[in-house]
Amino acid sequence: MADKSTNIKERVLQVATFKGVAKEKFFSEINMSYGNFKGKSKNTPLNSNAIEDILTMCPDINPEWLLTGNGEMLKSDQVNLIQKGRKTKDAVLEQQEVPLYDFEATAGLNELFKNSKQLHLMSTIKIPNIPACDGAIAITGDSMYPLLKSGDIIMYKQIPVETPSIFFGEMYLLGVMVDEFEEMVTVKYVQKSDLGSDYVKLVSQNQHHQPKDIKLDRITAMAMVKVSIRKNTMF
Secondary structure, X not given: OOOOOOOHHHHHHHHHHHHOOOHHHHHHOOOOOHHHXXXXXXXXXXXXXXXXHHHHHOOOEOHHHXXXXXXXXXXXXXXXXXXXXXXXXXXXXXXXXXXXXXXXXXXXXXXXXXXXXXXXXXXXEEOOOEEOOOEEEEOOOOOOOOOOOXXXXXXXXXXXXXXXXXXXXXXXXXXXXXXXXXXXXXXXXXXXXXXXXXEEEEEXXXXXXXXXXXXXXXXXXXXXXXXXXXXXXXX
């Protein structure tokens, strides 16, 4: 399917969002400025060297789609690796080693993501044929019960806290500021809010928990939940 509604720079932004990488980091890796992809600058041409660098860094991206908008974002062999039934296109890895962190020992989700991964590393988890994950933690609380229960392990992929990076309707691990000092860590579905683009709606699986609209700038850290693991017995 052709995407004629966007130009090449807008499609590059879609690639950065799909990869779940902060846009500043994405563009620094191809020696470009994020500023060249915003405002009026996003309508200027992209030179061939930049295009080559993007395709080298992202070998799963379909060159024809990037250049013209024709076809799918991913190459056909990558599309075959997409998990069935999901609304997002997650490339499945045959084998990966995902770090498991002792979240109770950290000062919050934002602190874990930014500074203390090695300090709080407990072990690693190896599971074949799952989407790429940045880490895993054990969760507490019952907001997503019965889909998730306290003690389950979730594996996640970090994303920037910005609207273009959110796949609304998916499940996320979030750090949310309750007040000036306290960060609440929770797992919720993230949906669009009726209050406008500055807000998101957090929705629980547990019907006893009411949906809540919060301002996006109160979210300190965010990661899409990719995999969950449950203990059915202790022996």
